Amino acid sequence: MKASPATLRDRAETRLREKKPREAATEPQRVLHELQVHQIELEMQNAEMQEARDRMETLLEQYTDLYDFAPVGYFTFTTAGVIQQANLTGSRLVGIERAKLVGRHFGPLLATGTRLAFTTFLQQVFASQAKQSGDFALPHRTVNIEAQRSPNGQECRAVVVDVTDRKHVEDAVRRSETRYRRLFEAAHDGVLILDPGTRQITDANPYMTRLLDYPHDQLVGKELFEIGLLKDESASQEMFRKLKRQHEVRYEDLPLESKTGRHQEVEVVANLYQENGHAVIQCNIRDITVRKRAEEALLRSEALFSTLIEQAPFGIYVVDAKFRLQQVNVRALAVFKDIEPLIGRNFSEVLPLLWSKRISDPIIKRFRHTLKTGEPYQAPEFNERRRDIGEMQIYEWQIQRVTLPSGEHAVVAFFNDITERKKAEWVRRRLDVLTASNQKLEQEIVHRKAVEDALRQSERQQGEMLTQSRAMQEQLRQLSRQVLQAQEEERKRISRELHDVIAQTLTGINIRLGTLKQAAGLNTKDFGRNIARTQRLVEKSVGIVHRFARELRPAVLDDLGLIPALHAYLKSFMADTGIRVSLRAFAGVEQADPALRTVLYRVAQEALTNVDRHAHASRVAVSIEPLPQCLCMKITDDGQAFDVERALQGGKRLGLLGMRERLEMVGGSFSITSTPGKGTTIEARLPLRKSRAKPTARRAKAKSKS
Structure with a gap:
């Protein structure tokens, strides 16, 4: 606060007395005293002015910080749109340093399509004192500009806000509304929208108009009972009361008669929900007429099936998919008569009650096999002792x-108890030729047992050999996978070592030699030439190391992805061989598992190496495209064809075998088509698995540096 002159005088007098006591006043002393007081007053005024200036500078710094670091951009424009002032946020919005913005026209910074609109906007700003607002597009974002003319009428101040995210949200909302409307229009269920207050229909989708044979305009404004969906108005009121309490009402089976008299069965689900702050009722109506008819037909079919089983002249029982006894006819019930409970019981529990484990286990196994594969089974004549009653019985069954x-x-079993019939036949044969029959029977039994034993032994041996063969094959495959995986890891390690250690060392030598060359600039020319020659050798060594690293494991495959890695390899391949190669790939392949991308890269690398060595081709096409549940890569050349089967079986084409093994290792498939005059196509298919791997060490390192 600025002191008054009287106050300032009193303070100066006080300070002077503190420095020097006042003596008797003479005229010169009085004048000197006045001068001293005036000097102190000036000193105090200077101190106050300095303090005020310090406060002013602090306030100015605070205002500048608020201006520069505000979350919105501030600009000052002339009538021609020339930028006079801009804060830091504004310079970041347009992507240009603030020092380079002043004096530039703002219009050219906008996207081409909005420059004319900005000129019109400026004219409106300077035409009135009112604020003007508008949205404009920068090259990479959308901004809202709110501007007002200054009192002098020569400039305007504008606030620029980035509304890109808001625009994206608005676009997403519009797309969502469009998708909802399309679903509403294309739904194969009837949809009605109702007003809870009036209980009247406010909208209906096309399927609903076809279901009721009402035009859309005749449906709107009606209540549900008026279109035949509910019995009467009281039923409609009751449904709305339930909706208010439960927010959902379901009717499983309602009769519905259309306007033209067509009778249908429908299922109705009504939901009460909020939409933009207003209550809305949505009724979904599904036509279940066809389903009801199918259910009725199913009931008739089941009744017919049961009738056929019950009236069959032989024993029948049914074992369902859960291996439970589902149905037993009268003739079969005599066999299971002492077992309680029977229906619904697991068949593997029932059978051991009738027969010994030696008999029941193979039968149960046969039933399960037929249930699983659908293979029917005709059993040989069955003659065994019942476990429950201790009697021998003979059956025919299938x-x-x-x-x-x-x-x-389900499995249906048909059987006949032929015990008595077999006994009668046996007695008759015994009466005719008892001795001969007995001998032949014994020989036949011995022969059959021998054959059966030999057959069982052979089957066991074959099964053991097959098991051993599969085990050895799996061991070989596992070993191959381990070798390939170890080879890949070793390549990756060597590549990293070459790239990160050796190459950096050689580069450091090169830089040091360059420094020596500059330092030796005053010496002889021979020394300079030697240094230059050494630099060329070092540069060549660096190039060799980099090329060696790329061949072992291209770093771009881990850092940038499969597509950039293939581009780099194809560029090098074309430069080395002169063969033209094209690449077509979809970007989604970069989302695949890193192991799959590595396999695709190695297969492409090996395939192109084979083209260069054997095909004598001039053009090669490489494509990667998505298929349902898999990725497909094709390498097609226009070179010489070859015998694919012979090349694979001979074992000499290790590159082809290596490609096939790499693909099979990750669950993929490999095929080759080679036709004379048309060239060769290699097709690799891999299961589509998205990457779950953590970032590689190189990526993590790059991220930490950034």
Whole structure:
């Protein structure tokens, strides 16, 4: 606060007395005293002015910080759109340093399509004192500019806000609304929108108009009972009361008659929800007429199936997909009569109650096999002792898989108890030729047992050999995978060592030699030439190391992805061989698992190496495209064809075998088509698995440096 002259005088007098006591006043002393007081007053005024200036500079710094670091851009424009002032946020919005912005026209910084609109906007700003606002497009973002003319009428101040995210959200909302409307229009269920207050229909989709045979304009404004969906108005009121309490009402089976008299069965689900702050009711109506008819047909089919089983002249029982006894006819029930409970019981529990484990286990195994594969089984004559009653019984039986009316698979067993018939036949044969029959029977039994034993032994041996063969094959495959994986890891390690250690060392030598060359500039020319020659050798060594590193494991494959790595390799390949190669790939391949991308790169590398060595081709096309559940890479050349089967079976084309093994190692497939006059196509297919791997060490290092 500025002191008044009287106050300043009193303070100066006080300070002077503190320095020097006042003596008796003479005229010269009085004048001197006045001068001293005036000097102190000036000193105090200077101190106050300095303090005020310091406060002013602090306030100015604070204002400058607020101006520069505000979350929005501030600009001052002339009538021609020339930038006079801009804060730091504004310079970041347009992507130009603030020092280079002043004096430039703002219009050319905008996207081409909005420059004319900005000129019109400026004219409106300077035409009135009111604020003007508009959205304009910069090359990479959208901004809102709000401007107002200054009192002098020669300039305007503008606030520029980045509204890119808001625009994206608005676009997403518009797209969402469009998608919802398309779903609403294309739905294969009827959809009605109702006002909870009036209970009247406000909208209906096209399927609803076809279901009811009402035009859209006749549906709007009606209540549900008026279109035949509910019985009467009281039923409609009851449904709305339930909706208010539960927010959802479901009717499983309602009769519906269309305007033209067509009768249908429908399922109705009504939901009450909020939309933009207003309550809305949505009714989904599904036509279940066809389903109801199918259910009725299924019931009739099941009744017919049960009737056929019950009236069959032999024993029948049914084992369902869960291996439970589902149905047993009267003739079969006599066999299971002492077992309780029977229906619904697991068949593997029932059978051991009738027969010994030696008999029941193979039968249960046969039933399961037929249920799984659908292979029918005709059993040989069955003659065994019952476990429950201790009697020998003879049966003829067979099993077959069927599809029940419910759509599930089941096994149906047909059998006849031929015990008495077999006994009568045996007695008759014994009476005719008892001795001869006995001898032949014994021989036949011995022969059959021998044959069966030999057959069982052979089957066991074959099974053991097959198991051993599969185990050895799996061991060989596992070993091959381990070798390939170890080879890949070793390549990656060597590549990193060459790139990160050796190459850096050689580069450091090169830089040092360059320094020596500059330092020796005053010496003889021979020394300079030797240094230059040494530099060329070092540069050549660096290039060799980099090329060696790329051949072992291209760093670009880990750092940038498969497509850049293939581009780099193809460029080098074309430069070395003169063969023209084209690449077509979809960007989504970079989302695949790193192991899959490595396999694709190695297969392409090996395939192109084979083209250079054997095909004598002039052009090669490489493509990577998505297929359902897999990635497909094709390498096609216009060179000489070859015998694919002979090359693979001979074992001499290790490159082809290596490609196939790499693909099979990650669950892929490999095929070659080679036709004389048309060239060769290698096709590799890999299962589509997205990457879950953590960033590589190189990426993590790059990220930390950034």
